[in-house]
Amino acid sequence: MLRLFLFLKRFQYPLLFILLEAIALSLIISNLQYHKSVFFNSLQELNGIAYSKVESTTKYFHLKSMNDSLLLENARIKAELYTTYRKVKSDSIYQDSIKHLSYNLVPAYVVNNSIDNRNNYLTIDIGENKGANTRMGVVSDEGIAGIIKHVSPNYSLAIAVLSSDFRVNARIVENGEIGSVTWDGRFVDRLVLKDIPSHIAIEVGQKVVVGPYSNFFPENTPIGTVLSYELESGGSFYNIYLKLNTNIKNLRMVYVVEKVNVVEQQDLEDLEK
Secondary structure, three states, X not given: OHHHHHHHHHOHHHHHHHHHXXXXXXXXXHHOHHHHHHHHHHHHHHHHHHHHHHHHHHHHHHHHHHHHHHHHHHHHHHHHHOOEEXXXXXXXXXXXXOEEOOEEEEEEEEEEEOXXXXXXXXXXXXXXXXXXXXXXXXXXOOOEEEEXXXXXXXXXXXXXXEEOOOOEXXXXXXXXXXXXXXXXOOOOOEEEEEEEEOOOOOOOOOEEEEOOOOOOOOOOOEXXXXXXXXXXXXXXXXEEXXXXXXXXXXXXXXXXXXXXXXHHHHHHHHOOO
């Protein structure tokens, strides 16, 4: 209380001046219509500016949730594109047009990656908390990106397509020939398609996509485009060099792909191992 009195005593004249100015301004606004109109218009303008700033700030803080919603919707649409239509028996009647999702897609962000090693990786920001496991592939908007190898509660580590351990069943779109795509460790934007017989007609520019026998990626997911080709030593098969669709170095947003019935399929196939 003493400090308050000392403050008032010290600044009594400036405070008195401000008080008198406020009273004078109030009298002018109350008694003169023009000044009153100017005052309230100015006040309304200031309120509008303030509300606009608040609204902009609020929208900024909601951008992440809005973006997450868009990513989830995009994932749902992509899953629809990977949907297959199967005949399902229901009450002894076969229904031809019942839609069954073959894949679930979950959006994720790449928080770290490498391109300089023999076995490169992608670290993504979803883990066991979002249902990630080691039976899932990773794709970008452009094509294949990797396969999850390790999972923690909140993160997953995927071997990138640029890895000596990476292999995927592949198909040449133009002629239907099926082979296997790997990385030879030479270039960060190129893969090698193998197991294509030498009598098959190969042309630069042909498209290569995921084949029908992959447990990690939907069939027809883009892989790359034929750049060049040569016969292996012995002359029975080609080495076909592909331009990789996905730019691993600049990859930021991906989708984790879960094949719906992959566990059942793998368990059945393991019976013969």
